[in-house]
Amino acid sequence: MSDAIEKVSIIISKGSLEGIYPGLIMANGARMEGIEANVFFTFFGLDAINSAKHDHVKVATVGNPGLHLATWAGGVPGVSALVTHQLAREMEKLDIPPIPEFVEMIADSGAGLYACKASVDLFKLSSEDFIPQVEDIITVGEFYALAGGGQIIFT
């Protein structure tokens, strides 16, 4: 057990539903195993902790070959919302929470949530745009300092 993972720092960099969930599942899963976890939200990944946006995250239906949907069809208005709705229903059956509830659960589990300063500046955001569970807006250097002694996972 000496090489067991004891700490992870997970970076969530994408703003689509399928870009955000894997990192959240990894973070929650780490806490469930008693592993210390930090989550660092950067670029469009910030939508997951943005109070105005985190309930409106959608599946990317254009440029997403995994959906096996013709590109033109993915671009039809409403398709992204429809696919997102279907996926959300299936996830609810598996007891996977919607993003706002999931992020709150992860914060309650003791994981640290952080926003990337470069992205916050780029998108002209401030701490008021984020859910209260976000501990701080930090630089890359501060992120590395936080991640010390653990594994870093980029998603």
Next chain:
Amino acid sequence: MSTVTLAGTSVELDDDGFLLDARQWNEQIAEEIARANGIEELTDRHWQVVNFMRKSYLETGSAPSIRTLGKASGVPIKELYELLPKGPAKLAAKIGGIPKPRGCI
């Protein structure tokens, strides 16, 4: 798999220390498993979680997710992690004598 004696009863455990037969479980065994996992004393709040896990498993055949545990056990997520810091669902299952939860959530 191994056979060990817990609280005077011979029980079979899997490689991760979970009881192989939930029927072999009793409260003294629970207390002994808890101590072996760093929880000196099971409080009423611990019991509330452990009993909820066990009851759900015996009724449905699977252990509840951490989400359900936080919503339906009467003990919110924050407190679950205070009671069982090394993994609430996993530890509550182990102490409650049911198999390791297989869910990812």
